[in-house]
Amino acid sequence: MRSIRSVLNRVHHPAILAAGLVLAAAIPIEMCVYSSQNLLSWSTIRISLLVAVLCAMLGVAPTWTACLLFAISGYALLWLFSPLTTIMIAALTSIAVLSFVRPSLGAASALVAFAALVVSNTQNNLTASNIVGMTVMCLCPLSLGLGLNLLLAQRQATAALRQQLDREHTARHLHDTISNDLAYMILRIDQASHDDLPDDRDQYQRQLDNLRAIAETALDHTHQVIRQLEHDDEADDRNRAVQQDDDGTGKKVKRQQKRLEGIIQTQRQWLTSLGFQGDDILGTFDYPLTDDILDLLEGLINELYANIAKHADPDAWYAVTISFDQQHVIISASDALKNSAAQLGLGSGLERYQTVVESMSGTLAIATDDGNWSVDITIPLLSSDDK
Incomplete structure (x- = not known):
């Protein structure tokens, strides 16, 4: 149980893990179909199973797993001439994953894939339409990964800015409430220390009550800050909208x-x-x-x-x-x-x-x-x- 939790804690990209698991399940299914027709060699079967395992591990360690997946699936496509369509999808997925987690590695893998496709097709008639097709095949996963990377970076920047603004607002609120309340208490204590003790017990009690009221205000402001830090923004927006609709x-x-x-x-x-x-x-x-x-x-x-x-x-x-x-x-x-x-x-x-x-x-x-x-x-x- 602990090992499962440890693995789940290492999953930083659930979407990549889900895509990898789907591929990992699709590869054996397609293998069974082709094996029933005796179209797969043992080398292709072993490499395909290894590709399936790597696909299942994409969400845990996307960088190095995607690199291995790219190398092994490319080997299966170019040198084993594997008929499995899922192997090609796995190779393209590895380029997309690398472009998302490490854009430089993604661009390098796309260039390598394009060069390997060109070299493998030099024996055939390499036409302009073939070059365009190979270019599109490599650019699609690269563009997808880079686009998702930019979107994630933008969201993270927006979240960081919002967090910074929330911290500034909280710091200002702390200064305006609790620190000012404490400053009042210090001034009142200083004033009482310089004055003679009142002979009237009621006057002395009023001074204590005044200090207690200031302390209670500071405590109430502390609770307000805590509630503000714990408050959910979406719930707060909904409450404000309802309040504006209900009240005249x-x-x-x-x-x-x-x-x-x-x-x-x-x-x-x-x-x-x-x-x-x-x-x-x-x-x-x-x-x-x-x-x-x-x-x-x-x-x-x-x-x-x-x-x-x-x-x-x-x-x-x-x-x-x-x-x-x-x-x-x-x-x-x-x-x-x-x-x-x-x-x-x-x-x-x-x-x-x-x-x-x-x-x-x-x-x-x-x-x-x-x-x-x-x-x-x-x-x-x-x-x-x-x-």
């Missing part, structure tokens, strides 16, 4: 508005607990946002408030404004940098978002002037009806 436009807009308001309210509460005061303005929109725009907007909101908490002066006023028109989301944020902002550094969160926004033909401009910091962001958008 007005309900979806209200749900998205409430979702953004909840994020801003949570961030405002955290800033208030750190001693910040400012304006938080979220405009309204009368059309549903696409899922990509909504995810990007949520991440930007979390990142902007996290930057305020880490780099802004709590004694200065901050402002965050989010407005919408028919074609854009417009975000503005401003605050005053604290003296120790340089120690924490501005990080790479907004730099990553700048790359994403600019790739969507949007803008993200950061300005600092005499200790004042501001950012202006414009994100082009389409409603889900226009998508």
Whole structure:
């Protein structure tokens, strides 16, 4: 049982294995037909059985097995003059397999096959039609193998790009949620360590509850990331399609508005607990946002408030404004940098978002002037009806 599993684990190309097994079964069947008519020699029978074994092994080790199959089946065709049609198909299959797994070997085998056919037919009248036929016979499996190789390479490149984009999205999500939640906790702990212990037990309990709420949020964001990594893309696409069909436009807009308001309210509460005061303005929109725009907007909101908490002066006023028109989301944020902002550094969160926004033909401009910091962001958008 273990040996069978070991062999199955080595099968990298199930389609090649299936084609090889079909050939391996077809060769003995054709041999039985010709043997009943006494048309096969013992040499042809032994070589044909060896070809059948090699065909059955194509899926396990396609490179060296295809090379042996090409050499032995070519020998059977050219020097034994085997009448078996399946032997010729096996020879052409070996060229196709080599062209798929190793294009250089496939091209070399096709050239060798063409040269061998020309040499074997020099004794006969070698006409232009014969040359064309031999050329087509060698080019067909070569073209098939090369075409499949290019298709596989394209799919692998697409999968690698998708994996890279998923990793970048996950890294950005981790930075915007869990790392920012932990940064809030550090700031709250630092604030509590510099302040005197409160005499009021209720006030002390409120501080602990606040820290616990931040920790629970970080844990919830961790679970979200885990679910995102484990989520099936096709199921996610189906769920989104069903959701868009079932929900009316007005309900979806209200749900998205409430979702953004909840994020801003949570961030405002955290800033208030750190001693910040400012304006938080979220405009309204009368059309549903696409899922990509909504995810990007949520991440930007979390990142902007996290930057305020880490780099802004709590004694200065901050402002965050989010407005919408028919074609854009417009975000503005401003605050005053604290003296120790340089120690924490501005990080790479907004730099990553700048790359994403600019790739969507949007803008993200950061300005600092005499200790004042501001950012202006414009994100082009389409409603889900226009998508």
